[in-house]
Amino acid sequence: DTEVTQTPKHLVMGMTNKKSLKCEQHMGHRAMYWYKQKAKKPPELMFVYSYEKLSINESVPSRFSPECPNSSLLNLHLHALQPEDSALYLCASSQIGVGGNQPQHFGDGTRLSIL
């Protein structure tokens, strides 16, 4: 069982909808991540939060809006998405160690389909 929980597991939305993906961890990790994974491709980093502050945005379009309300929760707000945004969205968390070298632990993802 994964210790990073993502909801919902599946989401179908139209291009004009607004929805949110949620991620929760209770491992005391202070770094949290959003990744996007297309079929038969490796995960691609989108955002990194460190101590609830956004530290990395990999030039993600503004139709994706991350939020970290507290150290256990990470949200990804979606608005006006395009069909090419259909993918598996993965959340991960890690401890913050010296030099940042700590393994990231992943949730099972939200499978997003844009109609």
Place this chain on the structure above:
Amino acid sequence: DQQVKQNSPSLSVQEGRISILNCDYTNSMFDYFLWYKKYPAEGPTFLISISSIKDKNEDGRFTVFLNKSAKHLSLHIVPSQPGDSAVYFCAASDGNNRLAFGKGNQVVVIP
């Protein structure tokens, strides 16, 4: 430009034998390397990692070897079990919380 490369996209191995997965990287700043296993419909599961100050790390049936001069690492699974059938991703970090992933290797363990 792909910084982490996994060739030989698929591997079939008999149960009980050794599985060897290879990974090459191009970025000299990478100092931490990880292997993840992924089953269908699940997220990647962390398996084992190695810091650049080491050349070997072992955890049960899993051993990772690092050759810094060749910018190459490998994962050995011995003995292979049917439950090891999955996609394996190699990943690397330069210490700034960014992970670069390879494209993955499909491993099939034949009972």
